[in-house]
Amino acid sequence: MFKVTVTIDNDILRFIDEQAQGNRSGYINAVLTEHRRCVLEAEMIAALKQDIEDTEYQAEIAAWDRVVGDGIHAEG
Template sequence: MATKVTINLDDQVLAFIDTFAHRQAATLKIKPNRSSFINAILSKYRQELLQQELAAAYQRDAEDTTYQEEVLAWDSVIGDGIDVL
């Protein structure tokens, strides 16, 4: 789903979008227009931010000794009850 919005852009930013929307359309596999280019760039940026946040969360988990002890405790019982059936 797409929603039409109105935004204000600096002239230089708009010139960049106009230039690269057409130039990068094939590379990004998008239509050569402003909307497709902005969507592609923002989607890529969003994905990169999410990956950074996920990596930071994994790092915090790795450094959290209480969390690591809890993981080990649960790992030791992971197979309990599998042979019941």
């Protein structure tokens, strides 16, 4: 963990103090962790939508699906 110094508007700090129940760092970390999760989820959804719209990529996936399903199994 790192300690950092940030500047926060007075109204925001009052809100944090109301919500934090005495643990500003814990509250801020929880809020930012949730925001990060939402951003990553949105990025993954956007990437999946882009993959779906990419006909060349979809054709390559279909070709690999045919190869995987051809009944040839590697011996381990």
